[in-house]
Every structure is written in C-alpha cells, then in structure tokens.
Amino acid sequence: MDSDTLVLMYRKMLEIRLFEDKVFELYGQNLVPGTIHLYTGEEAIAVGVCANLRKEDYIVSTHRGHGHCIAKGARLDRIMAEILGRKTGYCKGKGGSMHIADFSVGVLGATAVVGAGIPIATGAGLSIKLRGTDQVAACFFGDGASNQGTFHEAINMAAIWNLPVLFVCENNLYAMGTHQARVMLIDDIAERAAAYGIPGVLTDGNDAIAVYKAAEKAVERARGGRGPTLLECKTYRQKGHSRFDPATYRPKEEVEEWLSKDPVRRLRKQLREAGTISDDKLAQMERDVAEAVEAAVTFAVDGPHPAPREALEDIYA
Amino acid sequence: MRKITYRDALREALLEEMQRDKTVFLLGEDIGRYWQGAFKVTKGLAEKFGEERVLDTPISESAIIGTAVGAAITGMRPVAEIMFGDLVTLAMDQIANQAAKIHYMFGGQSRVPLVIRTPFGGGVNIAAHHSQSLEAWFMHVPGLLVAVPSMPSDAKGLLKAAIRNDNPVVFCEHKLLYPIEGLVPEGEYTLPFGAAEVKREGKDVTIVATMFMVHEALKAAEALEKDGLSVEVVDPRTLVPLDKKVIIDSVRKTGRLVVVSEDCKTAGVTAEIAALVAEEAIDYLDAPIKRLATPDAPIPFSPPLEKHLIPDEKSIIQIVKKIV
Ligand SMILES: Cc1ncc(C[n+]2csc(CCOP(=O)(O)OP(=O)(O)O)c2C)c(N)n1
Ligand SMILES: [Mg+2]
Numbered sequence: 087m088d089s090d091t092l093v094l095m096y097r098k099m100l101e102i103r104l105f106e107d108k109v110f111e112l113y114g115q116n117l118v119p120g121t122i123h124l125y126t127g128e129e130a131i132a133v134g135v136c137a138n139l140r141k142e143d144y145i146v147s148t149h150r151g152h153g154h155c156i157a158k159g160a161r162l163d164r165i166m167a168e169i170l171g172r173k174t175g176y177c178k179g180k181g182g183s184m185h186i187a188d189f190s191v192g193v194l195g196a197t198a199v200v201g202a203g204i205p206i207a208t209g210a211g212l213s214i215k216l217r218g219t220d221q222v223a224a225c226f227f228g229d230g231a232s233n234q235g236t237f238h239e240a241i242n243m244a245a246i247w248n249l250p251v252l253f254v255c256e257n258n259l260y261a262m263g264t265h266q267a268r269v270m271l272i273d274d275i276a277e278r279a280a281a282y283g284i285p286g287v288l289t290d291g292n293d294a295i296a297v298y299k300a301a302e303k304a305v306e307r308a309r310g311g312r313g314p315t316l317l318e319c320k321t322y323r324q325k326g327h328s329r330f331d332p333a334t335y336r337p338k339e340e341v342e343e344w345l346s347k348d349p350v351r352r353l354r355k356q357l358r359e360a361g362t363i364s365d366d367k368l369a370q371m372e373r374d375v376a377e378a379v380e381a382a383v384t385f386a387v388d389g390p391h392p393a394p395r396e397a398l399e400d401i402y403a
Numbered sequence: 404m405r406k407i408t409y410r411d412a413l414r415e416a417l418l419e420e421m422q423r424d425k426t427v428f429l430l431g432e433d434i435g436r437y438w439q440g441a442f443k444v445t446k447g448l449a450e451k452f453g454e455e456r457v458l459d460t461p462i463s464e465s466a467i468i469g470t471a472v473g474a475a476i477t478g479m480r481p482v483a484e485i486m487f488g489d490l491v492t493l494a495m496d497q498i499a500n501q502a503a504k505i506h507y508m509f510g511g512q513s514r515v516p517l518v519i520r521t522p523f524g525g526g527v528n529i530a531a532h533h534s535q536s537l538e539a540w541f542m543h544v545p546g547l548l549v550a551v552p553s554m555p556s557d558a559k560g561l562l563k564a565a566i567r568n569d570n571p572v573v574f575c576e577h578k579l580l581y582p583i584e585g586l587v588p589e590g591e592y593t594l595p596f597g598a599a600e601v602k603r604e605g606k607d608v609t610i611v612a613t614m615f616m617v618h619e620a621l622k623a624a625e626a627l628e629k630d631g632l633s634v635e636v637v638d639p640r641t642l643v644p645l646d647k648k649v650i651i652d653s654v655r656k657t658g659r660l661v662v663v664s665e666d667c668k669t670a671g672v673t674a675e676i677a678a679l680v681a682e683e684a685i686d687y688l689d690a691p692i693k694r695l696a697t698p699d700a701p702i703p704f705s706p707p708l709e710k711h712l713i714p715d716e717k718s719i720i721q722i723v724k725k726i727v
Pocket of ligand 2: 228229230256257258259260261262
C-alpha cells in the first residue's frame with residue numbers, strides 16, 4: 087500500500103476517534119439532545135472502505151454513522167452542528183445524530199430503522215447501472231441488521247442485477263444487548279453471501295489495512311461490472327450501545343481483549359514500525375486533528391438553533 | 404379525442420414519460436414481457452424500452468420500494484408497481500419512514516421523485532388480502548402525495564404529473580376501473596395535484612366521492628334526477644394535497660354533503676373530508692353531513708357478503724335521501 091493512503095487513513099481514523107470522544111464529552115455537558123451511538127472502536131471499517139471510494143461514489147449509513155460520514159469526506163463542523171441540533175448542521179437540525187447526510191460527497195444519509203438502508207444502497211447501485219457511470223455504492227449495517235428481511239431482499243436483488251454495491255456488515259457482536267450467538271446459528275455472516283451467489287468476504291474489522299485490501303477487491307469487482315460483495319468486518323464497540331448503556335451484559339474479559347485490539351493504536355503502531363511517517367509528523371497530525379475537532383465544536387456551539395417555524399419547511403420538495 | 408380504457412390511459416402515460424425522459428424506469432413483480440403486469444398496465448413496455456427499464460423484480464416489496472428510493476435520490480425517476488394495494492404493508496417502512504422523510508430529515512438536500520402505483524379496492528371476489536382500500540393510511544404520512552384518479556383522462560394526466568413531481572407519490576388505482584373507457588387527450592396532458600373536479604353539476608346536494616365510487620355516485624345522481632333532485636358530484640382526484648376550495652364551494656352552493664369512499668369508515672377518507680367541512684364550512688350546511696364508507700370489517704370472499712359491505716349506487720341513493 088502506498089504511504090500517502092496509509093497516512094490519510096490514519097488521519098481519518100484519528101478524526102473519528104477524537105470526534106467521538108468529543109461528542110461523548112459534550113454529551114456529558116448536556117449539549118447533545120437525544121441519544122448518541124458512538125463509532126469508537128470501529129473506525130478501521132469506515133476508513134478502510136471509504137479510502138477505496140471516490141467523491142462521486144455513494145455510501146448509505148446507520149444510526150452509528152458519524153464515522154461513516156467523516157470517512158467519506160463530510161465536514162466535522164457541520165456534522166457536529168447537526169448533532170447539536172443547529173441550523174448550521176448538514177440537515178438544518180432536522181436529522182440529528184442518527185440521520186446525517188451530505189449529498190455533496192455521496193453520503194446518501196443514515197437511517198435509524200435498522201436494516202432499512204440496505205435496499206436504498208441497492209437502488210443507488212441500480213441507478214448507477216441505469217445511468218451507465220462507473221460509480222459504486224457501499225452500504226454499512228450491523229450484525230443485527232443482517233437478520234432483517236431487507237438484508238435478504240436487497241442483497242438478492244443486487245446479485246441478480248449484478249449491481250456495483252458493497253454490503254459492509256460491521257459485526258460488533260452485539261445488537262443492543264443481544265449477542266450474535268443468541269440470534270443466529272452461524273459464526274460468520276459472510277457465509278450468507280453463498281445464498282445469493284455472490285462472494286462473502288470475512289475480514290478483521292479492527293485492522294485498517296486488512297479492511298482496505300478486502301474493500302479494494304470488492305470495489306474493483308463492482309466497478310468492473312462484476313457485481314456485489316458481502317464484506318463482513320469483525321469488530322467491537324468500545325462504548326455502550328447508546329447514551330445510557332453501561333454495557334454490563336458484556337463480559338469484562340471480552341471487553342478487555344477487544345480494547346487491546348484497538349484499531350487506531352494498531353495502525354499507528356504499524357505506521358511507526360514501517361517508518362511510513364516520522365514521529366514529528368505524527369505528533370503534528372495529532373495536534374492538527376485535535377484542533378480541527380475543537381474548531382468543529384466552536385462552529386457547532388456558535389451556530390444558531392433553527393427558528394421554530396422551520397419545523398414546517400421542507401416537508402415537500 | 405378518442406375513447407380508451409383507464410388501463411390504456413395509464414400505459415400511455417408511462418410510455419410517453421419514458422419516451423420523454425430516460426431517467427424514468429419501471430420496476431415491479433411480473434411487469435415485464437412474460438406476464439405484462441397483473442392488470443396488464445405495463446403491456447408491451449418491456450418490448451419497447453428493454454428489460455433494463457421495465458424491471459421484473461423478485462417478490463420483495465420492501466426492496467422494490469427501497470431500491471426505488473435509492474434510485475430516486477441518485478438521479479432516476481422510478482415508477483414502482485406493487486401488484487396489489489394490500490401488499491404495500493410489506494413495504495411500509497420504505498414508504499412511510501424512508502421515502503416520505505428523506506427530503507425533510509436531511510434538511511431539503513435530496514428529493515425523492517418516486518411513484519408507487521398500486522391497485523386498491525374490492526368487487527372482484529378475492530377476499531381480505533387483495534381487496535382493501537388503504538389510501539387513507541398515506542394521507543397520514545406527511546411527505547407523501549396521494550393520487551386517486553377515477554376516470555381514464557384523470558389517470559393519464561395525474562400519472563404524467565406524478566412522474567414529473569419531485570415528491571414520492573402513492574398513485575392509487577382501482578381494479579374495477581381498469582376496463583372503464585373514457586375520452587382521453589392524446590399526447591401531452593398533465594393535471595395539477597390538488598385540483599378537484601366537479602364531475603357533475605347540481606344544486607341540491609353535494610356528493611364527494613373518489614375512485615370507483617365516483618362512478619357509483621354519478622349513477623346515483625342520474626337516478627335521483629328522475630326524482631327531481633339535482634346532485635353535484637365532486638371528485639377530489641388527489642387526497643394529498645386536498646382541494647378544499649372546490650369541496651367547500653360546492654357545499655356552500657348545495658348546503659348538503661354526502662361523502663362516499665370505499666375505504667373503512669373509521670379515520671378514513673370520509674372522516675377527513677367530513678371533518679374539513681365541519682371545521683371550515685359548517686355555516687353553509689342545512690343538514691348533517693353523511694358518510695358512506697365500507698364498514699370497519701375485512702373484505703369477505705362470498706359475493707353476497709362483499710356486496711353487502713361496499714358502497715354502491717343503491718346505498719348512495721339511500722343515504723342521500725336521508726338528508727333531503
Ligand atoms: C427496525 C428497528 N428495530 C429496532 C430498532 C431499535 N434498535 C436500534 S439500534 C438496534 C441494534 C442494532 O444492532 P446492529 O445492527 O448490530 O448495529 P449496532 O448498533 O451494533 O452498530 C436496535 C434493535 C430500530 N432502530 N429499528
Ligand atoms: Mg451490532
């Protein structure tokens with residue numbers, strides 16, 4: 087892999103990590119209305135996949151979506167403003183944490199209905215095929231979502247029509263408090279690809295380079311007109327499911343084991359050991375990212391709330 | 404103008420729009436060249452435009468609409484067919500939570516130019532899973548437009564307008580309307596959403612009716628005329644937006660209102676229109692508003708049972724007579 091890509095990937099992962107840490111902190115200060123689902127610990131997936139995408143390619147995101155948007159090139163400040171319910175946010179405060187979209191960089195939006203984004207990604211793939219462009223669409227969703235009917239319907243449809251879609255399952259072992267083993271008899275969701283006659287690829291979702299390489303093949307395949315891939319990335323969320331969840335249903339040893347596989351530290355270590363980036367440059371980047379996150383907070387906090395009457399705007403196009 | 408069927412009018416609208424705009428495409432179960440659509444609306448279109456623009460899908464209603472949504476937000480204008488109106492239940496998340504909300508929830512960044520065509524209604528003895536009229540459900544979801552054409556010309560004009568509209572449109576058809584003939588303009592012909600039409604002028608009582616009930620109301624009006632009663636029949640043509648003005652103007656003229664619809668009575672189309680008039684035009688009324696709808700029951704199979712439930716010319720005449 088070329089070092090520019092690796093360095094950029096590390097930067098994006100760090101942006102997500104520090105951004106989510108900041109959201110958590112603001113949350114504690116009562117600045118974040120509603121709930122939040124942090125991407126902390128899963129950064130390698132969005133970044134490894136999106137590093138293979140072009141600006142005009144599409145992604146479809148989930149309730150745990152901040153990281154997807156950042157990885158695809160959306161702006162930290164406007165994401166943060168949206169999370170804080172400000173008019174300056176991507177959706178003018180109408181979407182919030184679970185519904186961020188930035189159509190200008192191909193983020194087709196996050197849905198809070200688990201599994202509902204999967205057919206939408208298939209539709210983006212169909213549109214690409216009908217319009218005859220060489221774009222691709224990537225769809226992120228969880229282990230829990232893979233038990234929805236939409237998963238079956240939409241992947242089958244993408245398969246029969248040979249659409250340029252990457253179905254990226256972020257298997258973090260749990261759907262809220264439900265461990266995967268309690269709701270399916272297979273270990274690897276990638277196996278389900280066989281049912282649709284498409285490749286099912288399993289990868290270490292905490293290893294950015296592994297995700298990048300797996301996604302690279304799938305994107306190449308999609309762009310080359312050879313159809314969709316189901317890519318399962320094994321990972322773990324480092325925080326609770328949402329706002330109030332202390333995640334006591336997870337065994338301590340399990341949590342510790344996964345914390346030791348932290349994807350951000352892992353890539354950092356790989357970059358240093360390979361001499362891809364100097365310690366000075368690394369330190370500089372880390373300062374830059376921290377500043378960018380602070381600037382995003384300032385932008386968000388300074389942004390006005392929407393005027394109440396805006397609640398009745400944009401219902402129809 | 405020539406006379407064609409409602410079915411052919413719909414097909415003509417699809418054909419003309421597909422010729423006009425290459426982003427328009429169709430998808431649905433068995434709409435292509437092997438079956439040509441359960442009600443043959445799409446007959447010949449796959450042959451004409453190719454299988455890529457007239458897509459036969461698996462039996463996956465949720466993915467049919469979800470896929471259409473994804474295509475709509477990325478530059479296409481899909482027209483999805485759900486084979487029977489009752490089966491929209493399987494796609495309800497994609498319709499009510501995704502299609503209807505994307506424009507609003509993402510702050511106006513994206514539009515969802517999507518048409519969902521589906522046949523509602525009873526009268527063909529196929530019982531509770533293939534006979535419902537669920538159009539009122541969609542009136543309850545802001546973000547959706549709802550078309551309910553009763554005549555072949557309305558079918559053409561509204562479908563062409565629906566395809567050009569940037570909002571998701573639930574386009575309600577009715578199984579008994581497909582073979583009905585009427586005069587339909589050739590070539591370019593669109594109708595605005597939110598424009599009701601007085602299908603028959605009268606001065607003693609207003610009947611507001613939709614879809615197949617417009618035809619029953621017109622027959623009832625004809626019969627009542629023989630009794631010396633002048634009945635006005637108003638067809639809203641779209642339920643969202645609803646043309647309040649034409650309805651209220653008619654009530655102001657006649658002072659009497661009967662609302663007829665084939666959907667269930669509770670919280671249905673008749674309830675909404677009656678409430679509108681009660682709220683905004685009660686002073687014009689000389690008699691209580693009457694509603695005639697299908698009673699709150701599933702549609703039964705056996706012909707005498709089904710016939711007993713669904714409003715028709717006879718029951719319309721009876722209810723009109725109660726307030727004159
Ligand atoms: C259709 C639907 N059912 C239930 C919920 C409530 N819910 C929100 S997130 C979630 C778990 C999702 O698990 P998974 O798909 O594995 O994603 P993760 O949260 O682990 O990233 C549930 C059940 C929902 N939002 N949508
Ligand atoms: Mg999960």
